[in-house]
Amino acid sequence: MGGTGSTRNERDSRVPARAGALVAMRATHIFGAGDIRVIDVPDPAIQASTDAVVRVSRACVCGSDLHPYHSLAPTTEGVSIGHEFIGVVEEIGADVTTVTPGDFVIAPFAVSCGVCEFCRTGLQTSCVDGGFWNDGQLGTTGGQAEAVRVPLADGTLVAVPGVTASTDETLLASLLTLSDVYGTGWHAAIRGGVTPGSTVTVIGDGAVGLLAVLSARQLGAARIVLMGRHELRTDLGREFGATDVVAARGPEGIAAVRELTAGGSSIVLEAVGHLPAYEQAVGIVRPGGVISRVGVPQYEEAPVGFGSLFGHNITLTGGPAPVRAYIERLLPAVLDGSVQPGRVFDRTVSLSDTPTAYKAMDARQALKVMVRP
Ligand SMILES: [Zn+2]
Numbered sequence: 457m458g459g460t461g462s463t464r465n466e467r468d469s470r471v472p473a474r475a476g477a478l479v480a481m482r483a484t485h486i487f488g489a490g491d492i493r494v495i496d497v498p499d500p501a502i503q504a505s506t507d508a509v510v511r512v513s514r515a516c517v518c519g520s521d522l523h524p525y526h527s528l529a530p531t532t533e534g535v536s537i538g539h540e541f542i543g544v545v546e547e548i549g550a551d552v553t554t555v556t557p558g559d560f561v562i563a564p565f566a567v568s569c570g571v572c573e574f575c576r577t578g579l580q581t582s583c584v585d586g587g588f589w590n591d592g593q594l595g596t597t598g599g600q601a602e603a604v605r606v607p608l609a610d611g612t613l614v615a616v617p618g619v620t621a622s623t624d625e626t627l628l629a630s631l632l633t634l635s636d637v638y639g640t641g642w643h644a645a646i647r648g649g650v651t652p653g654s655t656v657t658v659i660g661d662g663a664v665g666l667l668a669v670l671s672a673r674q675l676g677a678a679r680i681v682l683m684g685r686h687e688l689r690t691d692l693g694r695e696f697g698a699t700d701v702v703a704a705r706g707p708e709g710i711a712a713v714r715e716l717t718a719g720g721s722s723i724v725l726e727a728v729g730h731l732p733a734y735e736q737a738v739g740i741v742r743p744g745g746v747i748s749r750v751g752v753p754q755y756e757e758a759p760v761g762f763g764s765l766f767g768h769n770i771t772l773t774g775g776p777a778p779v780r781a782y783i784e785r786l787l788p789a790v791l792d793g794s795v796q797p798g799r800v801f802d803r804t805v806s807l808s809d810t811p812t813a814y815k816a817m818d819a820r821q822a823l824k825v826m827v828r829p
């Protein structure tokens with residue numbers, strides 16, 4: 457937003473008051489490892505002229521939500537959680553122009569301005585004014601709630617014409633994957649450089665790994681090896697386009713993939729984030745190949761020297777997916793039903809049952825759980 461200070465003040469003064477709003481809503485908070493509760497919190501309101509308030513239609517639990525679920529130190533106040541949601545715009549600030557109340561929107565897992573150097577080049581996760589949900593500095597809260605205040609609404613939200621909160625469940629599920637897991641799987645494949653005819657190995661049979669398979673297939677990969685040991689998941693992976701499944705891990709898994717790919721996979725998409733998965737990637741990548749990571753690394757130190765990456769000219773890439781950059785590209789096939797990334801959801805719970813969603817995903821009884829406020 458440009459202009460002088462006085463212009464900005466004038467604009468801020470035009471931010472509408474939130475007349476008639478609910479005084480409280482239900483939202484999911486984490487109070488420490490294993491302690492998820494759904495509590496009453498103040499209803500979100502417009503704070504800046506670039507904000508929108510979105511009424512959540514569907515949200516879900518992410519594999520990355522399980523990291524604090526395992527390790528967060530106890531806190532008496534609780535911290536809001538959840539970063540994947542779709543919903544209907546309820547209210548907008550005076551300077552919001554790309555969405556309007558009533559619009560059905562996809563909210564990416566990162567907030568972005570849409571105009572800075574990084575947003576313009578499609579790296580919205582590095583937006584100079586952006587951030588994430590549940591971010592103390594931005595004052596954002598989480599998506600596993602009845603409503604969310606969305607800062608920088610013009611840059612962040614993507615309106616989907618023709619869709620409403622009562623659209624067919626199958627389509628809503630697939631749209632919800634565009635807020636993170638589908639875009640993240642796609643990012644892995646893009647960073648890996650998948651092109652028609654590529655040989656790709658995907659490490660991880662979680663939602664992101666499975667959607668990395670789908671993405672590699674969409675980009676024309678000829679051979680897609682999926683490494684995972686949960687048969688229901690790897691079966692879905694085969695339906696998404698995996699040509700081979702390797703259940704073995706460690707040296708045995710590495711040997712199996714090297715044999716299947718006659719000496720190593722040119723492209724390895726790592727969708728787990730733990731060190732053994734990285735080591736597996738290093739073990740199966742072909743000389744001159746690429747390792748693309750989208751699993752949030754749970755380590756800071758890993759081999760990069762002569763014996764791992766350097767000696768065979770291996771490229772290491774990946775990072776948080778700028779899913780905002782991919783939504784327009786991925787949306788048409790979702791809307792016409794030719795891809796159904798929403799098949800990764802195998803359970804739905806009400807908002808008040810969100811704690812059970814964490815339990816089920818943590819116990820690997822559910823692949824990905826949708827939350828319905
Ligand atoms: Zn996520």
Ligand SMILES: [Zn+2]
Binds near residue numbers: 574580
């Ligand atoms: Zn930006």
